[in-house]
Amino acid sequence: MNLSEMAARAKQASRSLRVLSNEVRNNVLRDFAWGLAEQADTIISENALDLKEAEENGMSKAMLDRLMLNRSRIDQIAEGILQVERLEDPLNRVLEERTIDSGIHLKKVTVPIGVIGIIFESRPNVTADCAALCFKSGNACVLKGGKESYRSSLAIVNVMKDALRKHGVSEDAVMLAEKPSHEETQKFMEDRNSVDLLIPRGGRNLIRAVVEHAKVPVIETGAGICHTYIDDTADLKIAEKIIINAKCSRPSVCNAMETLLVSSRIAEFFVPHIVSVLKEHNVQIYGDERACALAEGLYPGTEQNWATEYDDLILNLVIVDNVQQAISHIETFGTHHSECIVTEDIDNKNAFFAGIDSACLYHNASTRFTDGFEFGLGAEIGISTQKLHARGPMGLRELTSYAYHLEGKGEIR
Amino acid sequence: MNLSEMAARAKQASRSLRVLSNEVRNNVLRDFAWGLAEQADTIISENALDLKEAEENGMSKAMLDRLMLNRSRIDQIAEGILQVERLEDPLNRVLEERTIDSGIHLKKVTVPIGVIGIIFESRPNVTADCAALCFKSGNACVLKGGKESYRSSLAIVNVMKDALRKHGVSEDAVMLAEKPSHEETQKFMEDRNSVDLLIPRGGRNLIRAVVEHAKVPVIETGAGICHTYIDDTADLKIAEKIIINAKCSRPSVCNAMETLLVSSRIAEFFVPHIVSVLKEHNVQIYGDERACALAEGLYPGTEQNWATEYDDLILNLVIVDNVQQAISHIETFGTHHSECIVTEDIDNKNAFFAGIDSACLYHNASTRFTDGFEFGLGAEIGISTQKLHARGPMGLRELTSYAYHLEGKGEIR
Numbered sequence: 018m019n020l021s022e023m024a025a026r027a028k029q030a031s032r033s034l035r036v037l038s039n040e041v042r043n044n045v046l047r048d049f050a051w052g053l054a055e056q057a058d059t060i061i062s063e064n065a066l067d068l069k070e071a072e073e074n075g076m077s078k079a080m081l082d083r084l085m086l087n088r089s090r091i092d093q094i095a096e097g098i099l100q101v102e103r104l105e106d107p108l109n110r111v112l113e114e115r116t117i118d119s120g121i122h123l124k125k126v127t128v129p130i131g132v133i134g135i136i137f138e139s140r141p142n143v144t145a146d147c148a149a150l151c152f153k154s155g156n157a158c159v160l161k162g163g164k165e166s167y168r169s170s171l172a173i174v175n176v177m178k179d180a181l182r183k184h185g186v187s188e189d190a191v192m193l194a195e196k197p198s199h200e201e202t203q204k205f206m207e208d209r210n211s212v213d214l215l216i217p218r219g220g221r222n223l224i225r226a227v228v229e230h231a232k233v234p235v236i237e238t239g240a241g242i243c244h245t246y247i248d249d250t251a252d253l254k255i256a257e258k259i260i261i262n263a264k265c266s267r268p269s270v271c272n273a274m275e276t277l278l279v280s281s282r283i284a285e286f287f288v289p290h291i292v293s294v295l296k297e298h299n300v301q302i303y304g305d306e307r308a309c310a311l312a313e314g315l316y317p318g319t320e321q322n323w324a325t326e327y328d329d330l331i332l333n334l335v336i337v338d339n340v341q342q343a344i345s346h347i348e349t350f351g352t353h354h355s356e357c358i359v360t361e362d363i364d365n366k367n368a369f370f371a372g373i374d375s376a377c378l379y380h381n382a383s384t385r386f387t388d389g390f391e392f393g394l395g396a397e398i399g400i401s402t403q404k405l406h407a408r409g410p411m412g413l414r415e416l417t418s419y420a421y422h423l424e425g426k427g428e429i430r
Numbered sequence: 431m432n433l434s435e436m437a438a439r440a441k442q443a444s445r446s447l448r449v450l451s452n453e454v455r456n457n458v459l460r461d462f463a464w465g466l467a468e469q470a471d472t473i474i475s476e477n478a479l480d481l482k483e484a485e486e487n488g489m490s491k492a493m494l495d496r497l498m499l500n501r502s503r504i505d506q507i508a509e510g511i512l513q514v515e516r517l518e519d520p521l522n523r524v525l526e527e528r529t530i531d532s533g534i535h536l537k538k539v540t541v542p543i544g545v546i547g548i549i550f551e552s553r554p555n556v557t558a559d560c561a562a563l564c565f566k567s568g569n570a571c572v573l574k575g576g577k578e579s580y581r582s583s584l585a586i587v588n589v590m591k592d593a594l595r596k597h598g599v600s601e602d603a604v605m606l607a608e609k610p611s612h613e614e615t616q617k618f619m620e621d622r623n624s625v626d627l628l629i630p631r632g633g634r635n636l637i638r639a640v641v642e643h644a645k646v647p648v649i650e651t652g653a654g655i656c657h658t659y660i661d662d663t664a665d666l667k668i669a670e671k672i673i674i675n676a677k678c679s680r681p682s683v684c685n686a687m688e689t690l691l692v693s694s695r696i697a698e699f700f701v702p703h704i705v706s707v708l709k710e711h712n713v714q715i716y717g718d719e720r721a722c723a724l725a726e727g728l729y730p731g732t733e734q735n736w737a738t739e740y741d742d743l744i745l746n747l748v749i750v751d752n753v754q755q756a757i758s759h760i761e762t763f764g765t766h767h768s769e770c771i772v773t774e775d776i777d778n779k780n781a782f783f784a785g786i787d788s789a790c791l792y793h794n795a796s797t798r799f800t801d802g803f804e805f806g807l808g809a810e811i812g813i814s815t816q817k818l819h820a821r822g823p824m825g826l827r828e829l830t831s832y833a834y835h836l837e838g839k840g841e842i843r
Contacts, residue, residue, distance in 0.1 A: 035785070117799075119795075235647075372449065374544065
């Protein structure tokens, strides 16, 4: 079946998903999770074939590790599905309710989006994750993962399809693309009749390619050039703790800090200190001219550095004269993801929050908290860096739309 | 100034709009409204030049009337702006607030979207309307209206710019495109750096062209193939009232009915009756085979008719066997705008509401109520027929996004 046929069948299935009760959806998800545990051996042996081929094709060790499934990882995946199952039903929530002037009773209620296309790279756990989140929110999904993980993903999707069939739900609710051609993928991204939303999950190039070629609405996720600004009134113990955490605790993720901005009023004593602490943590630093003059061993940075998401133990260090310069730097080079100000000055905090157009703004806390679980959403399908529909961590609620239900007694206008 | 420069300057202005108080925004809007009344003569004489040229170019009488401004129409426009001014501030609303597990205090607050591009056809009142709605919601806007109304729109925008200057706000907050070339417009619709949202307002071809060529997110508005289904249990007095209202009260608007579906159980006596009533209202009717067999003087309709938005005193009449067939017809031929079921059977009503994926679903009331003012939104920039961000009537709130504000005391993860 080609990708267009899959999308059309998913659209058909989405019509029946809208009317499923939360109970049926939960039963399917429980059987999905249990099925993964039961069929772990099959999944692991399919995964072994993927791994073998990837190794032969020269995949790096780090990437092979991301691709690898073992029993404990499968148990984790199953546990994640059960967590989604236990979340509050995001559908049929009444967002607003009132009698309008005409006498008609108006209710604004949450409904599924319809068909969600998710384009991601090679981690097979993303397959299970996305299938569970989309299904819990009443959406059909078409998943297009990396070719390297196709067998593993197919084994996982087959377990989901078993669970769907068992409960009388169309197995077209979850579709896995079968190594589609470039042309097929292009057509899919333009198919506004069948696909309601595209979510690219992965690196910047993947996201850029989807945004560039899609005609279906896209939610951009995950590009994170996050900043931390240390104001001259900052509590420097807090500042140091936050800097090390934001840069070093998990440098590969999108909520890690890429650029540290320091007020020129404290730079002379704070920069040499923080540079030496960062070096103890093996962080390589690109500084602007003033920073390089204040500490040893910094590489001279350029605007290209300020615009780079390293996802690694690399940091930009830039001196600014005040909060307005910090704001201006962030607005120029940031990706509207997460930014932090460390300050004891409420006016500077307010200026920072008002002046910066990012999804998440922190005062005296690490940007690493930008995460659906940390925010209490119970799940996360990605972190949106755009401003329509969903912003910041996207959980189940962000996978819904709404409709107006209007009850009358023969009202006319 | 070309359109790209306008967009870049609007982006710059949008940064200062974010921090304006509601009071300043309201003062600007009041001066905008008063200025329109004061400068009515100038606007009318500019409009006369537009009208003269349009007439020479052979514009139809109906279109000339839409283009024409006189003192009473200008007063109406000014009154509309004052209505927007009086609406509740859509910014800085706290949507959610809680302390998350880490101890950080989380607030989800509404913020402007940024720069909104609005592409519309020739009515100059749309210029004032969009400028006021965007400004009240803290957004800069770039307006691209019809060439035929350029002088009228410019005169209106100049009044707004006077009001902005008077209150120390950047006049780049409202930009009017100066008859841009096709290439300029294309570049504008791809300019994700400067433009955050595109709203096409106008006919189907305009909307399709924008969706086809934009890389900036688009909200589709206004395409309305609306249906009314008369169930076999309907109160037929209510049914008749709703049918005549939905078709005849204002056939040119998007919430007017285009297709009437009638249950086969009541068709034999109801169809001849309603056809004769509709004919008294000068409605031309395309029927399916069964309808044509039941009443005189129907034109035979095809699937192409079912998929046509007439915006005129023309109607499709289709017989269906039950609510499921009605749902299936609507899902196949509709535009997800507004649909109505007339029934006294609660199960059929529930099936209709659950089975149809439209922005507005009515039970025993005319689809003509789909409107921002009728819904109590206080204003309307369009009616969205898509499912992301905003659905149905879009008021001020739908012109905002949100951000997370997080207050910590040195929390790290």
